[in-house]
Amino acid sequence: MDILTALLFSDAADSFTRLFTEMNGWTIVLFVLGIIFCAIEACVPGFGFFGIAGSIMIAAGIVVRMIFGGDLYMLLYMVLIALVLFCLLFFVASLLIRKGRLGKTAIFNVGTAVPEDKTEGTRDFSSLVGKQGVVTAVLRPSGKASFDGEVVDVIARDGYVEAGANVSVIGVEGQRVIVIEI
Helix, strand or coil, X not given: CHHHHHHHHHHHHHHXXXXXXXXXXXXXXXXXXXXXXXXXXXXXCCCCHHHHHHHHHHXXXXXXXXXXXXXXXXXXXXXXXXXXXXXHHHHHHHHHHHHCHHHHCHHHCCCCCCCHHHCCCCCCCXXXXXXXXXXXXXXXXXXXXXXXXXXXXXXXXXXXXXXXXXXXXXXXECCEEEEEEC
C-alpha cells in the first residue's frame, strides 16, 4: 500500500511541476485573459460579455493544456486553481461593494427608483370624496383632474369625459379616485 501511495503522490508532484514548466504560450494567454475578464465581470454587475468570454477562455486554456501533453492531475490542478481564483475574485468584489467606492455607485443603490416626494403610491385620497374639480386631461376613462389646484389621476365611472368638464369624486378604491361628470 505504501508503494501505491508513494507512486500516486510522485505522479501528482511531477504533474504539478510539469503543469507550469511545460505550459505553452496559448495556455498562459487564455488562462490569464480569462481570469482578467472574470475580474472585470466581478466589478461590473450582470453576466455579460466579460463573464462569458472569461469563462470560455479559462475552459479553452484548460483544453489547450490537455491537448499538448496534459494528464488527469494537471486537469484537476487547473480546475482547482480556477476555482480558487474565482473565490478570491468573489471575495474581493464583495468587499469592494460593501466597503469601497463600488458600493456607492448607482448600480448598488438600494433606494427607490422614484423620489418619495414625487410619488402618489402611498397617498390617502379618501379626503377627496365629495369634492368637485375640473378635468385637465380627457378621461377615457382615466386621465387627470384638478381639485383645489392639485392635479390627481382619476378614473371616470361612466367612461369618456371631455377636458374642462366639471367632475365630482364619488369614491376612492385604494389608489383609484373615481369621478362622475356633473
